[in-house]
Amino acid sequence: MKKTALTAALFCFALFYSQKSQNYLQIGYASICCGPPSEKPVISYLKQFKKKNQLKSLEILVQNGMGREGEFNLYVGTDQLTRNQKSRLVRGLMATVSNQNNKREQNSSGIVNFDSAVVVNQSELNIKNLTIYKK
Template sequence: MKKILLAAALFCSTFFFSQKNQNYLKISYSSVCCGPASEKPVISYLKEFKRKNQIRSLEILMQKGMGREGEFELYVGTDFLTINQRKRLVRGLMASISNQNNNKKSQNIGNINFDPADIAHQEDLMNVKNLTIYKK
């Protein structure tokens, strides 16, 4: 009986201590004719930001299947960041995204759209289809 209660307590604690982000920054990848731009520069910036600021976990969600050419959106959780960390994250994302948009090798590659004022809330994401945790 004790083992069952211990197992149930352990199982319930995983839900209690799981990430509970409520606010997400939204990064949209659009397409012109030949598919969207790569998410690798933005993801590498996020990984570097996580390493430099010693953040234990940074929640990144991905919504695929938004168009015929592979358009998608990334959602970055910001609730566990301090105010200064969030400002640095937004500045770095804006720089990384504008750099990637300005240095495209071909004009046929899609654009990346990011508005720091456009915040998605958890309620908005509850009914979104094709939403997965980004793992790469």
């Protein structure tokens, strides 16, 4: 009986705390003619940020199916970050996105959109096509 109660309590605890963040930064990938740009520069920056700040995890969600040419959004959870870490993350993301947009081919490559003032709440996310980013 104790094992059953303990297992049920553990399952409920894991289910309740599986979604850690309530607030997310949104990074949008738009297409101009030939598909959206790669997310690799942003993801490599996020991995570097996680390692540098010794974070256990950094929640990244991806929302596919935003358009005909494969447009998508990335959402980065910010609730577990301190105020200082969040400001450094935003500055680094702005620099990474700006650098990626400056290096793109003007007429054929897509664009990356990031506005640091836009914070998306969990209730505003479309859960239908939202998954955890794994690559």
